[in-house]
Amino acid sequence: xxxxxxxxxxxxxxxxxxxxxxxxxxxxxxxxxxxxxxxxxxxxxxxxxxxxxxxxxxxxxxxxxxxxxxxxxxxxxxxxxxxxxxxxxxxxxxxxxxxxxxxxxxxxxxxxxxxxxxxxxxxxxxxxxxxxxxxxxxxxxxxxxxxxxxxxxxxxxxxxxxxxxxxxxxxxxxxxxxxxxxxxxxxxxxxxxxxxx
Numbered sequence: 001x002x003x004x005x006x007x008x009x010x011x012x013x014x015x016x017x018x019x020x021x022x023x024x025x026x027x028x029x030x031x032x033x034x035x036x037x038x039x040x041x042x043x044x045x046x047x048x049x050x051x052x053x054x055x056x057x058x059x060x061x062x063x064x065x066x067x068x069x070x071x072x073x074x075x076x077x078x079x080x081x082x083x084x085x086x087x088x089x090x091x092x093x094x095x096x097x098x099x100x101x102x103x104x105x106x107x108x109x110x111x112x113x114x115x116x117x118x119x120x121x122x123x124x125x126x127x128x129x130x131x132x133x134x135x136x137x138x139x140x141x142x143x144x145x146x147x148x149x150x151x152x153x154x155x156x157x158x159x160x161x162x163x164x165x166x167x168x169x170x171x172x173x174x175x176x177x178x179x180x181x182x183x184x185x186x187x188x189x190x191x192x193x194x195x196x197x
Contacts, residue, residue, distance in 0.1 A: 016159040016192045017044075021148045028146045035115045036130065036138040038108050039123050043153060045105035047160030047178055050132040050153040052095070055086045056122040061109060065098040068179065072132050084131045086121075095179040161190035 017025065026044065029037040039053055048056075051072035060067050071091045074084045090096045101109070109122075116124050123130040132153070140150040157178070164174045175186045 016155055016162050016194050017148075017151060018194050021146075022159065022194075024146050024148065025142060029142060033111065035112060035123060035125060036135060037142065038112045038115070039130070039135055040139050040142065040153070040156070042105060042108045042112070043156045044160065045102055045108060046099045047157050047164075048099065049091060049095075049157065049179070050135050051091065052179075053153075054121070054123055054130055054132045054135060057120055058113075058122060061122065062098075064106070065100045068095055068097050068099060071095065084133070086129070090179065092179060092181065094176070094181040097176060097179050099177060158190050158192060159194060161186065162192045162194050165191055166194060 022044065026041060029041050042048070043050070043053055046066060048066070048068065049071065052068050052070070055070040055072045056066065057070070060069060068090055070086050070088050072084060073087045074082055077083050112122055116122065119127075121129045123135075136153050139153050139156070143150045161174055161178055164177070165171065171183060171187065174190075175181075175183050178186060178190065180186045
């Protein structure tokens, strides 16, 4: 039993950011405040998919919530060039949702709007929308900077769901916040132990 528990903990640590690593990373991101770093913090606060994050428009930001209405998609055009664009429907039918903002998430959004006060999209750099590929590159770079193993933005979603469950949030609410339609899948793929070994 003990050996199984140790193996499970190693598996969990590969799937999520553990509590100490979250604090280390978030501290670094706040100290090095850029629009991409703030985006990563916002993902920890909201559990948004990276494609949902990079497709956020100013109009999606409500007083105390984000309305998820779009996602980034990519495809190859006839020349074989990869195209990244915003699709004005969510990734899934349950993806259209309200994600309520904590006080900290509202603070992050205020900081983002200071950096990008006029852009159509919340996440823009030099007049262009930041793509999900860039956010994934950036989280891995930030992990290296703080000396933790690289994680993708999807691991942030798993961390978000796991943290909610750890704090006794009703599983059906977690499923809705994640934009899922199947509680069993949410439990199978998004519940991990975020404690340190």
